[in-house]
Amino acid sequence: MSLQTLPLPPSELGESPFWHPTEKSLYWSDIQGQAVHAWHPESGRHRQWRMPSEPGCCAPAAGGGLVIGLRNGFYLLDTAKHSADPTALACLALLPPDQHDTAVLRLNDGRCDTAGRFWAGSVISPRTAPDAALWCLQADAPSATGYRVRQMAANNFTANGLAFSPDDRTMYWSNTPEHRIDRFDFDVATGDITNRRPWVQFERKVEGKPYGGRPDGAAVDVEGHYWVAMYEGGCVLQLSPAGDVLQRIATPVVCPTMVCFGGDDLRTLYITSARAGRPAEEQNARVPAGALFSTRVSAPGLPVNFFQLQR
Numbered sequence: 001m002s003l004q005t006l007p008l009p010p011s012e013l014g015e016s017p018f019w020h021p022t023e024k025s026l027y028w029s030d031i032q033g034q035a036v037h038a039w040h041p042e043s044g045r046h047r048q049w050r051m052p053s054e055p056g057c058c059a060p061a062a063g064g065g066l067v068i069g070l071r072n073g074f075y076l077l078d079t080a081k082h083s084a085d086p087t088a089l090a091c092l093a094l095l096p097p098d099q100h101d102t103a104v105l106r107l108n109d110g111r112c113d114t115a116g117r118f119w120a121g122s123v124i125s126p127r128t129a130p131d132a133a134l135w136c137l138q139a140d141a142p143s144a145t146g147y148r149v150r151q152m153a154a155n156n157f158t159a160n161g162l163a164f165s166p167d168d169r170t171m172y173w174s175n176t177p178e179h180r181i182d183r184f185d186f187d188v189a190t191g192d193i194t195n196r197r198p199w200v201q202f203e204r205k206v207e208g209k210p211y212g213g214r215p216d217g218a219a220v221d222v223e224g225h226y227w228v229a230m231y232e233g234g235c236v237l238q239l240s241p242a243g244d245v246l247q248r249i250a251t252p253v254v255c256p257t258m259v260c261f262g263g264d265d266l267r268t269l270y271i272t273s274a275r276a277g278r279p280a281e282e283q284n285a286r287v288p289a290g291a292l293f294s295t296r297v298s299a300p301g302l303p304v305n306f307f308q309l310q311r
Contacts, residue, residue: 003251003271003295008039008046010283010290014272015109015217016057017292018304019262026262027066028292029055031108032276036068036077049083057110057120060306067092067137067307069107069120072100074137074149076309093137093147105132109160109217109258114168115188116308119152121159127177132156134173136191139310146310152193153184161218161228165241166302172199172226174215179204181215181228181243200243205232217258217272221299229256229271236271249295252287254278261301262294269297 012032019026025040031054038047053071061067066077073094081088095107100122110120117138124132133154140148153173161174161181168188174181179202184193205211213233220226225246226239234254238247255274262268275283275290282289 003249003293005252005287006039006270006292006294007044008037008292010275010288011037011272011292012276012290013257013274014290014292015258016055016059016111017258017260017262017270017272018059018111019260019266019268019270020060021303024264026260026270026292027058027060028270028272029058029068031056035083036066038079047079049077049079049088051083052089054106056107056123059110059112059118060304062116062306062308067112067118069110069118071106072102073107074118074120074147093145093149095135095149099133099151104128107135108132108158109162111162111164112305112307113164113186113188113191114305115191116306117191118307119162121156121162121173123158127157130155130157130175132159134159134162137307138191139308150191152191153196160216163218163220163226164302165220166222166224172218172220174218174228176214176216176231179214181218181226200239202230216256219259219261219301221261221297221301223299225299227259227269227301229258229273231255231257231274236269251293252285253289253291254282255289256293260304261297266300266303267297268294269301270294 011030017028057069074092108123122132134152158176163172171184171186181200183199185195213230216229216231218228236249253273271293278289
């Protein structure tokens with residue numbers, strides 16, 4: 001399987017890639033670089049929008065633009081405007097300060113479900129307590145702002161790996177420092193999640209022993225396989241619905257961060273990676289830390305879901 005390095009500048013912390021089907025473009029966020037990017041493979045055009053804080057995740061919005069999870073809440077970016085335009089970014093909903101202290105918490109990995117809700121987990125730094133949570137944003141006409149935010153789960157340090165099964169009955173969510181991926185029963189009609197239980201537990205780092213990394217961002221294909229980037233493991237794993245490793249794709253960087261499926265047939269797997277905090281030899285390597293990659297896979301992925309804005 002041939003892995004291609006994309007002709008793009010490295011990201012400090014590349015995350016949240018998705019393929020926009022109508023724009024035929026790859027979008028992703030650079031969390032530490034505080035920017036959102038878009039790349040059109042056919043023309044080579046690369047755009048970026050600077051953010052006022054870390055963009056932990058992004059997703060396309062129905063009608064145009066992006067919904068973005070920043071440090072303190074959810075925002076809508078008008079991608080037809082330049083990021084220097086003060087009207088390009090509009091706040092949809094802030095997270096409650098009594099549950100989300102922005103001094104130590106920020107939004108991290110997230111995506112939309114098929115009903116058009118935007119889900120985003122948070123990360124706590126320093127990791128003094130498992131106070132990171134999972135939040136859900138949805139359009140809600142009776143609310144004062146037109147949008148409602150609910151806390152859906154808690155007890156996490158670094159929320160990652162959010163994905164949904166093809167039948168909309170299972171939600172995946174990982175706790176990266178704990179090396180664990182959990183599963184929930186998911187009701188797409190109500191947005192409720194129940195029956196949280198461990199799904200896959202990876203080995204922790206032990207001095208003197210080979211280390212396979214810890215689960216970071218992920219995506220699901222049409223056959224229900226879960227593809228997960230293994231941070232510090234230098235690979236992407238394809239897991240069966242039973243949690244068995246079906247395939248390992250080695251990456252030329254130590255810290256891949258997330259994957260998505262793209263291209264017209266959704267059989268191109270895109271991979272982001274991290275540069276921030278990596279040793280100089282990784283940052284200055286022929287294929288540098290933070291680079292983006294692509295490879296072809298046999299089964300297509302699920303198409304990206306669009307956030308449904310308030311009508």
